[in-house]
Amino acid sequence: xxxxxxxxxxxFIEFGFMRSALFGCVALSLSAAPVGVFLxxxxxxxxxxxxxxxxxxxxxxxxxxxxxxxAAMTVGGIIAGLAVAIGSGLVARNTLIREDxxxxxxxxxxxxxxxxxxxxxxxxxxxxxxxxxxxxxLDTAALALLWGITGVxxxxxxxxxxxxxxxxxxxxxxxxxxxLGALAHYGFLxxxxxxxxxxxxxxxxxxxxxxxxxxxxxARFWVRRVGPLIGAATTIALLASVAGLLVSYHADWPTSPVxxxxxxxxxxxxxxxxxxxxxxxxxxxxxxxxx
Amino acid sequence: xxxxxxxxxxxxxxxxxxxxxxxxxxxQITPPVKAVxxxxxxxxxxxxxxxxxxxxxxxxxxxxxxxxxxPAPSHARKVGQAQVVxxxxxxxxxWMQRLLETAGFKGKPVVVSEGIKPLRAExxxxxxxxxNPARSEHxxxxxxxxxxxxxxNVITYIGNISKGLCAADAAGCDLYRKNAAAYTTQLQAxxxxxxxxxxVVPPAQRKLITSHDAFGYYAKAYGVMFxxxxxxxxxxxxxxxxxxxxxxxxxxxxxxxxxxxxxADPRLIEQIGRExxxxxxxxxxxxxxxxxxxxxxxxxxxxRANTQAMTRAVQGK
Amino acid sequence: MPDxxxxxxxxxxxxxxxxxxxxxxxxxxxxxxxxxxxxxxAPGSLVAVVGPNGxxxxxxxxxxxxxxxxxxxxxxxxxxxxxxxxxQTSTLDPGFxxxxxxxxxxxxxxxxxxxxxxxxxxxxxxxxxxxAVGLSGFALRGLDTxxxxxxxxARFARLLLQDAPVVLLDEPFAAIDQRTTEDLLALLHRxxxxxxxxxxxxxxxxxxxxxFPLTLVLARxxxxxxxxxxxxxxxxxxxALAMRxxxxxxxxxxxxxxxxxxxxPGRAISDLEAV
Numbered sequence: 001x002x003x004x005x006x007x008x009x010x011x012f013i014e015f016g017f018m019r020s021a022l023f024g025c026v027a028l029s030l031s032a033a034p035v036g037v038f039l040x041x042x043x044x045x046x047x048x049x050x051x052x053x054x055x056x057x058x059x060x061x062x063x064x065x066x067x068x069x070x071a072a073m074t075v076g077g078i079i080a081g082l083a084v085a086i087g088s089g090l091v092a093r094n095t096l097i098r099e100d101x102x103x104x105x106x107x108x109x110x111x112x113x114x115x116x117x118x119x120x121x122x123x124x125x126x127x128x129x130x131x132x133x134x135x136x137x138l139d140t141a142a143l144a145l146l147w148g149i150t151g152v153x154x155x156x157x158x159x160x161x162x163x164x165x166x167x168x169x170x171x172x173x174x175x176x177x178x179x180l181g182a183l184a185h186y187g188f189l190x191x192x193x194x195x196x197x198x199x200x201x202x203x204x205x206x207x208x209x210x211x212x213x214x215x216x217x218x219a220r221f222w223v224r225r226v227g228p229l230i231g232a233a234t235t236i237a238l239l240a241s242v243a244g245l246l247v248s249y250h251a252d253w254p255t256s257p258v259x260x261x262x263x264x265x266x267x268x269x270x271x272x273x274x275x276x277x278x279x280x281x282x283x284x285x286x287x288x289x290x291x
Numbered sequence: 292x293x294x295x296x297x298x299x300x301x302x303x304x305x306x307x308x309x310x311x312x313x314x315x316x317x318x319q320i321t322p323p324v325k326a327v328x329x330x331x332x333x334x335x336x337x338x339x340x341x342x343x344x345x346x347x348x349x350x351x352x353x354x355x356x357x358x359x360x361x362p363a364p365s366h367a368r369k370v371g372q373a374q375v376v377x378x379x380x381x382x383x384x385x386w387m388q389r390l391l392e393t394a395g396f397k398g399k400p401v402v403v404s405e406g407i408k409p410l411r412a413e414x415x416x417x418x419x420x421x422x423n424p425a426r427s428e429h430x431x432x433x434x435x436x437x438x439x440x441x442x443x444n445v446i447t448y449i450g451n452i453s454k455g456l457c458a459a460d461a462a463g464c465d466l467y468r469k470n471a472a473a474y475t476t477q478l479q480a481x482x483x484x485x486x487x488x489x490x491v492v493p494p495a496q497r498k499l500i501t502s503h504d505a506f507g508y509y510a511k512a513y514g515v516m517f518x519x520x521x522x523x524x525x526x527x528x529x530x531x532x533x534x535x536x537x538x539x540x541x542x543x544x545x546x547x548x549x550x551x552x553x554x555a556d557p558r559l560i561e562q563i564g565r566e567x568x569x570x571x572x573x574x575x576x577x578x579x580x581x582x583x584x585x586x587x588x589x590x591x592x593x594x595r596a597n598t599q600a601m602t603r604a605v606q607g608k
Numbered sequence: 609m610p611d612x613x614x615x616x617x618x619x620x621x622x623x624x625x626x627x628x629x630x631x632x633x634x635x636x637x638x639x640x641x642x643x644x645x646x647x648x649x650a651p652g653s654l655v656a657v658v659g660p661n662g663x664x665x666x667x668x669x670x671x672x673x674x675x676x677x678x679x680x681x682x683x684x685x686x687x688x689x690x691x692x693x694x695x696q697t698s699t700l701d702p703g704f705x706x707x708x709x710x711x712x713x714x715x716x717x718x719x720x721x722x723x724x725x726x727x728x729x730x731x732x733x734x735x736x737x738x739x740a741v742g743l744s745g746f747a748l749r750g751l752d753t754x755x756x757x758x759x760x761x762a763r764f765a766r767l768l769l770q771d772a773p774v775v776l777l778d779e780p781f782a783a784i785d786q787r788t789t790e791d792l793l794a795l796l797h798r799x800x801x802x803x804x805x806x807x808x809x810x811x812x813x814x815x816x817x818x819x820f821p822l823t824l825v826l827a828r829x830x831x832x833x834x835x836x837x838x839x840x841x842x843x844x845x846x847x848a849l850a851m852r853x854x855x856x857x858x859x860x861x862x863x864x865x866x867x868x869x870x871x872x873p874g875r876a877i878s879d880l881e882a883v
Contacts, residue, residue, distance in 0.1 A: 134529050137529075170711075
């Protein structure tokens, strides 16, 4: 029988790629989970998947100009993602189109443009697949990118945290007292894009979006206020990543789906058993307070 | 005089008879015969047999990936105008059936792998992560389709191609048979060459890592062991255990040769290389030829290039 | 009751400026919603704005806040100060996970901004504001646990913290219970006593008569302006109700000369002082 500490620590001691994977997961948890909390508070959780398609023309143009260069395609993807995010945000804030329709319109435009570019070029190499990596293949450059993104995200969130919260809480009031609302909104969109694109590049689309949306959703059943939500979401993301890596290692299952399934499991269990989950909310209290 | 006339008449009746019994339209084909091959390697083989009498169009071109091929209208047009279509079979072209229907191709494609003893897919871990399920038309099932990696199989391919061309264009049959025979001689020489190249490598050293499960037939034919991380292929998800096992095996058996397939994701291979201290040894060509300027522009060139790269890598050169 | 008059150096008493509106026209798509309004409001006034639906009352507030640019005319007296505005429809999301204290404290934005820390003084002022609206002890409650009346009190507390010399309230007592309304009206009086200008859009004419010394009767064009007892008459009210509510799609360009709207009963505009 394997001793418990060997089962948990062994893989990381023995293999460099496991250590890199862990390091990358930590970076992504610290960065994507807080972004996911705000995404949830702003009711934009479905945006992640739309963005995955929206970045295609950027990656395609990067490929056309520079060949199969990951740097070029990642930069292209980020530019396309930012254009879609900010463009749809501008339209939503200044015309009668709302956020969800605006985003849908932009990402469909973007996606069809990307498909056209790729098809016309004639090469059936699956661009999107080449753009998406796996957590087991993180090299030094990828880790540097992930930790860089984490640094930028944490710093930016610290600065725009209050306007962002107020923009959700009472946007008219924010507009009365400060012009920062729009800036905070676009800054947040930019954070979303770079976290997603970097996540896709390093970890694949499933995990990048999953680690953003699921921890926040699970955390909702544990705590109420924004600060604790961020803390809880980050913790859940960290624990699930580590557990997922270990399960993938011992059970020989593909890593990304295991991590995301783990997160999903935490979400479901939280929904039922957590302090603000279904069971506790419905249970009859045996006594109540005097006043 | 009577005998001559009788022979003439007999010959005339015989030709008429031949005309009557051959499939309508096929006996009257004027060269060049329009043929379509599903992918570049097959295209090269058909050209070798058909010579100048056959005009070959390839669907999945050089450098492209047949696993994620999406037929476009131009492909349907080519197929519609073709007189004969060649496919590998063994589950390689999941998209072929639909394309033929769309293009309105009458008749069946010539499946060149008929008669070959198929191998099971190695490890059976050719998953598709569903990232883009609509684009993954590649269904191995349990069979490994890469039969062309063993030269004796290609000799069978040539035979089937020759038969297929004969059926479509009886008038050129002699030419096809002649070309096939000549090419088969070259293939036999190639086969001997490959065997000789491996003969100098001790069996214990005949181990390679590559990222795609494409070399099962080569392994069996020439006594070489290919290892691939489970799921480390064109479009499936890797598992930590699979990678770990591979790393351990490389270290234990001191494998020196690490190859990155030309159409696969190289990052995982590079990671394994970093972990074990091996430098990736370039590309092996498995599913497609290169274009005319590359080192694997024909089947013969491809096999020679692969073999040379492999033998050098395992000997640590 | 805490005395708010001397709480900060930035009360209206320190900067008494008249709010002057000259020949103001505000509207949408060229159609006027407020038509040729002239007004002069002395600091420390408690003003009610009444009128039928669509009379332009909310639009007037938008103009005073700078949300809507005038089609013609001008507003002066608000250059150095930003009015605190309580709109009729609130975009406040009561389900958002913040405490009452956190929501009310946003009123201190001008001092704290996006990055500033809340000092002990700020905390004291927050607690004072909550007490002033009768929400002491609610500081740590979640916003989603408040009733409609309590939420409105919280919004008033936030308004208080904004400490603006001019306060605009658009239907502040709609759908609020009697007790809360009375408490908040008392708060308005205290604000006025502290020297702030308070302008409120109201529909309850009894309330107006009982609590507001000055009234503007608005039906797109100003019908009457002055002391409530003189201005809130049957005649004026009927004239107000006669206003056509929808915009006239076939209207031509307006050629009306400025200051033609001074033909109102009651005192002349320029003679008005705080009551």
